Amino acid sequence: MSGAVVTGVAALGATACAVAWYRRELGLRRTHAMAGGLHADRTVPHRAAFELYHNDFSLCSKKIRMCLAELGIEHASHHVDLIETGSYETLSRHFLAVNPAALVPVLVHDGHPVYESHDILLYAARHSATPDALVPSDEPTRTLMQQWIDRSSLTGDDPTQALAASAGNCVPGLTVPLFAAMIRDIPTHRIVEGLLFHRLKQRPVVFLVLKAAGLARVASLPPVRKTVVASRRQMSLHLDALAAQLEASGGPWITGAQLTLADVSWAVILERLREADWVAELVAPRPAVSAYWKRLRARPSYVAAMDEHRHPLVRRGTERIVAEKARRGSLAELYAAER
Numbered sequence: 001m002s003g004a005v006v007t008g009v010a011a012l013g014a015t016a017c018a019v020a021w022y023r024r025e026l027g028l029r030r031t032h033a034m035a036g037g038l039h040a041d042r043t044v045p046h047r048a049a050f051e052l053y054h055n056d057f058s059l060c061s062k063k064i065r066m067c068l069a070e071l072g073i074e075h076a077s078h079h080v081d082l083i084e085t086g087s088y089e090t091l092s093r094h095f096l097a098v099n100p101a102a103l104v105p106v107l108v109h110d111g112h113p114v115y116e117s118h119d120i121l122l123y124a125a126r127h128s129a130t131p132d133a134l135v136p137s138d139e140p141t142r143t144l145m146q147q148w149i150d151r152s153s154l155t156g157d158d159p160t161q162a163l164a165a166s167a168g169n170c171v172p173g174l175t176v177p178l179f180a181a182m183i184r185d186i187p188t189h190r191i192v193e194g195l196l197f198h199r200l201k202q203r204p205v206v207f208l209v210l211k212a213a214g215l216a217r218v219a220s221l222p223p224v225r226k227t228v229v230a231s232r233r234q235m236s237l238h239l240d241a242l243a244a245q246l247e248a249s250g251g252p253w254i255t256g257a258q259l260t261l262a263d264v265s266w267a268v269i270l271e272r273l274r275e276a277d278w279v280a281e282l283v284a285p286r287p288a289v290s291a292y293w294k295r296l297r298a299r300p301s302y303v304a305a306m307d308e309h310r311h312p313l314v315r316r317g318t319e320r321i322v323a324e325k326a327r328r329g330s331l332a333e334l335y336a337a338e339r
């Protein structure tokens with residue numbers, strides 16, 4: 001047999017193996033939506049009464065950590081990586097056995113998983129010694145709380161399409177520089193794993209583009225500029241509304257005297273603005289919001305949920321943004337752009 005034929009046969013064999021491997025993995029790592037709430041019919045290995053699967057960087061995880069701290073629910077902690085913090089661990093067979101939807105957070109109670117952050121909150125509150133701690137007892141205040149939760153929520157697979165609807169939807173756009181700063185540390189093959197197995201292919205594609213562009217050049221990419229500027233403009237309006245609401249309620253919290261789930265939801269947004277270095281542009285010019293954030297940061301629950309979960313890659317990403325802004329290039333211009 002000639003050398004060329006041997007090489008051809010070997011290449012065919014390797015391709016067949018790769019295809020077989022991919023098809024097998026695809027079957028094993030297929031994800032599907034899971035209904036929110038307790039799944040008493042599912043059991044996962046556990047050691048403690050409450051266990052939390054979460055990620056340092058994820059907004060929903062931050063929210064649940066702060067609520068569990070406010071509710072005084074002790075729990076064992078399992079950190080699960082997202083690509084931003086190192087790899088698509090949510091797509092690992094190990095984690096898919098915990099949540100076939102491949103999403104954090106997941107609360108596990110006596111071995112049974114509870115899915116979806118809103119349902120986790122309600123479940124945790126019901127099982128705490130202080131079930132009313134974060135939810136007002138009267139209906140009008142509960143309605144007001146819900147309005148401010150909605151105004152902080154992320155909606156749909158592409159939140160950037162509904163920036164005016166909520167501050168949460170402005171967060172992904174404002175996080176783009178941080179994504180670009182963090183993704184530098186993530187090896188390309190790990191991002192490619194998302195292209196192969198993640199439900200939303202668009203996200204790994206965006207990460208690959210950000211990685212190729214690098215933080216210094218990302219701010220001059222027209223689609224990035226457009227998204228960041230629009231997100232910033234709408235976030236400014238949401239923060240003005242927050243300042244007005246704090247004045248109307250008389251504070252110290254969004255609905256008045258009681259810290260509620262609405263405050264926890266906004267704490268998470270303000271923390272993300274810090275991580276992506278937007279405080280000087282968006283928070284500091286609004287004294288009422290600055291003072292409110294200071295009150296939030298003083299709570300032990302904020303320290304436990306945010307400060308004690310500062311991931312090294314996020315920390316490094318923030319430092320890179322600060323350094324790049326100081327160079328006064330296109331990133332500094334983007335942050336300084338008039339709304």
Ligand SMILES: N[C@@H](CCC(=O)N[C@@H](CS)C(=O)NCC(=O)O)C(=O)O
Nearest residue numbers: 058059060090103104105116117118
């Ligand atoms: N609706 C879900 C959303 C959870 C969610 O989107 N989690 C993100 C992190 S904030 C996640 O796990 N993403 C997996 C990924 O990006 O691969 C909830 O509220 O719990």
